[in-house]
Amino acid sequence: xxxxxxxxKHLITATGQRVTLRCSPRSGDLSVxxxxxxxxxxxxxxxxxxxGEERAKxxxxxxxxxxxxxxxxxxxxxxxxxxxxxALYFCASSEPPTGTSTDTQYFGPGTRLTVL
Amino acid sequence: xxxxxxxxxxxxxxEGENLTVYCNSSSVFSSLQWYRQxxxxxxxxxxxxxxxGEVKKLKRLTFQFGxxxxxxxxxxxxxxPGDTGLYLxxxxxxxxxxxxxxxxxxxxxxx
Numbered sequence: 001x002x003x004x005x006x007x008x009k010h011l012i013t014a015t016g017q018r019v020t021l022r023c024s025p026r027s028g029d030l031s032v033x034x035x036x037x038x039x040x041x042x043x044x045x046x047x048x049x050x051x052g053e054e055r056a057k058x059x060x061x062x063x064x065x066x067x068x069x070x071x072x073x074x075x076x077x078x079x080x081x082x083x084x085x086x087a088l089y090f091c092a093s094s095e096p097p098t099g100t101s102t103d104t105q106y107f108g109p110g111t112r113l114t115v116l
Numbered sequence: 117x118x119x120x121x122x123x124x125x126x127x128x129x130x131e132g133e134n135l136t137v138y139c140n141s142s143s144v145f146s147s148l149q150w151y152r153q154x155x156x157x158x159x160x161x162x163x164x165x166x167x168x169g170e171v172k173k174l175k176r177l178t179f180q181f182g183x184x185x186x187x188x189x190x191x192x193x194x195x196x197p198g199d200t201g202l203y204l205x206x207x208x209x210x211x212x213x214x215x216x217x218x219x220x221x222x223x224x225x226x227x
Contacts, residue, residue: 110156
């Protein structure tokens with residue numbers, strides 16, 4: 001158990017819908033990272049937040065957005081869903097010393113999103 | 117095109133055999149991390165290598181960072197079924213400190 005929690009574990013929805021994925025980082029971790037993992041593309045970095053502020057952006061679509069709240073939990077919002085958005089979505093958190101990707105990242109169990 | 121190429125993509129061997137998986141790039145990384153991901157779970161960090169030529173051992177797993185810090189290898193001795201999983205390498209570039217991920221090597225160890 002990494003200490004990172006993600007809800008829900010599974011999510012099935014239809015094309016065009018909007019969903020929200022939730023992540024709670026390990027106690028004391030200030031950074032939260034979101035990743036998408038699909039069968040044919042490996043692990044894709046989406047976005048990073050550090051202590052409530054956006055720190056880095058990866059291959060995140062405009063239909064996707066995220067935020068980190070004062071209590072440090074984070075939400076990833078996916079809208080106008082398409083079939084190709086079906087994937088595992090992971091959240092990771094890291095320790096506070098530098099707040100960059102060089103820190104060890106602890107991954108949650110993921111949310112499996114299926115878009116029908 | 118993946119900035120970090122992992123090979124092989126898939127490997128299935130018998131228990132007790134040795135194996136090596138590779139993580140290659142044309143770019144220089146300030147450090148490189150290896151993760152193992154088991155089905156239904158998130159990746160778990162195994163090791164971070166920082167210095168060119170560095171070798172780190174974790175029980176039967178040996179990790180090496182290339183002298184030029186462009187590549188890395190993971191060697192497993194006497195593989196066991198518990199080693200089954202997806203092995204991911206991830207490199208950090210000095211320019212932006214972001215992790216660049218390889219696509220992974222799916223390893224199956226048959227009893």
